[in-house]
Amino acid sequence: METLEETFKSLAIARRLQPSEATYILDAAAQPGGGPLVAVSCSNRALRLHQCETLALQGEFKGHTGTLCGVRFGHASPDTLYSGSADGTLRCWDARRPGSEATRVFRSEPGHAFCSMDISSNDVVLCAGTEQVGEDSFLVFWDARMATGASGKQQGLLGVYSESHSDDITTVRFHPRQADRLASGGTDGLVNVFELNLGGEEDALVTTCNCDSSAGSICWAGVGGEQLLCVTHDEGLYLWDVRQTDSDDPLTLLSATDARSLVTLPDGGALEYFVGGAWLEEAGQLLVVGGASQGELHLLDCSEKGLRPVRSLAGGHSATVRCFLWQPEGGGLLTGGEDGQLLQWRPGATELQGGRKETLKSTSSMQLKARAHRKHHSKSSHSQLT
Incomplete structure (x- = not known):
């Protein structure tokens, strides 16, 4: 089994896709299954399709009228693409038909603005987290095989959880193998784990963790997916063992309110922010990606011992990086950011597409700001998935 050092030691820029307009890449x-496509969501509310190997643009989808909050391919149906937006819709697209209209549209109640989304590992359940509505925040669930009909009637809506968060639900992630297991995080500082097959919200909520700040991103980690990583909007980092779902106190493996202080970079530079984390199955290690506002990237090994720098990548981006994808089939890394660039990093590569790097505004007006979390409100009613 390769270590992270062996995996990343020869990474270099293979291809660079320059922005044709001043748009940020938000998610990817x-x-x-090693399919040929990668999808990215952009700040102009468009979804772009690129070839993984060449980064060539294959087309785009338009239809959302609000800021995009995520993009996902189906697991069993890789030609199916899902997206979510603050316009109050999740949409399904046929990746074989760039430029076509959405094949399905998912809505909930008027006034819901979504700021996170994901689809279960068996492609059956879609989930979206809303911004706070009055005193409430909602996790909304749909049957992904159904959608709003021509009459506008809400078809496929399975139910709503309304008690587990008291502020914007900024991130939701289904377990990569257990279709009924879902984690959610919000600006209330709570990270919740649900077992959806247990019934109503009160029974389904099996574990609650506190990250003491606004949750920015979460990911499942560990050999069996028994760990949960959370990175906060103010650069905190938490790693929990959540395998004991009958315990009110998940085992905290790592806790840092400002995890940048855990990292000493070899060149003496400063780590300014975290992009997020990803579990690398083939290496059996947890990768955390951080960076600096001028575009440098730092690849870190994360464990209960802390954060350990593995490799720094320079000469690529010129602004904050917003997303990354590790591609185990070719040992490559894709990164996208606020400079509008999509970069492909490969072992031993020599850049095939050069050119001038465009420097765009590096501070996103859409960046979620860290907020002091509110006390958890008690809600008056329980919802159950039907």
Whole structure:
């Protein structure tokens, strides 16, 4: 089994896709099973499809009228693409038909603005987290095989959880193998784990963790997916063992309110922010990616011992990086950011597409700001998935 050092030691820029307009790349998803496509969501509300190998633009989808909050390919149906937006819709697209209309549209109640989304590992359940609505925040669930009909009637809506968060639900992630297991995080400082097959919200909520700040991103980690990593909007980092779902106190493996202080870079530079984390199955290690506002990237090994720098990548981006994808089939890394660039890093590569790097505004007006979390409100009613 390769270590992270062996995996990343020869990474270099293979291809660079320059922005044709001043748009940020917000999120990215790779077609499963080593498929040829990668999808990226952009700040102009468009979804772009690129070839993984060449980064060539294959087309785009338009239809959302609000800021995009995520993009995902189906697991069993890799030609199916899902996206979510603050416009109050999740949409399904046919990746074989760039430029076409959405094949399905998912809505909930008027006034819901979504700021996170994901789809279960068996492609059956879609989930979206809303911004706070009055005193409430909602996890909304749909049957992904159904959608709003021509009459506008809400078809496929399975139910709503309304008690587990008291502020914007900024991130939701289904377990990569257990279709009924879901984690959610919000600006209330709570990270919750649900077992959806247990019934109503009160029974389904099996574990609650506190990250003491606004949750920015979460990911499942560990050999069996028994760990949960959370990176906060103010650069905190938490790693929990959540395998004991009958315990009110998940085992904290790592806790840092400002994890940048855990990292000493070899060149003496400063780590300014975290992009997020990813479990690398083939290496059996947890990768955390951080960076600096001028575009440098730092690849870190994360464990209960802390954060350990593995490799720094320079000469690529010129602004904050917003997303990354590890592609185990070719040992490559894709990164996208606020400079609008999509970069492909490969072992031993020599850049095939050069050119001038465009420097765009590096501070996103859409960046979620860290907020002091509110006390957890008690809600008056429980919802159950039907």
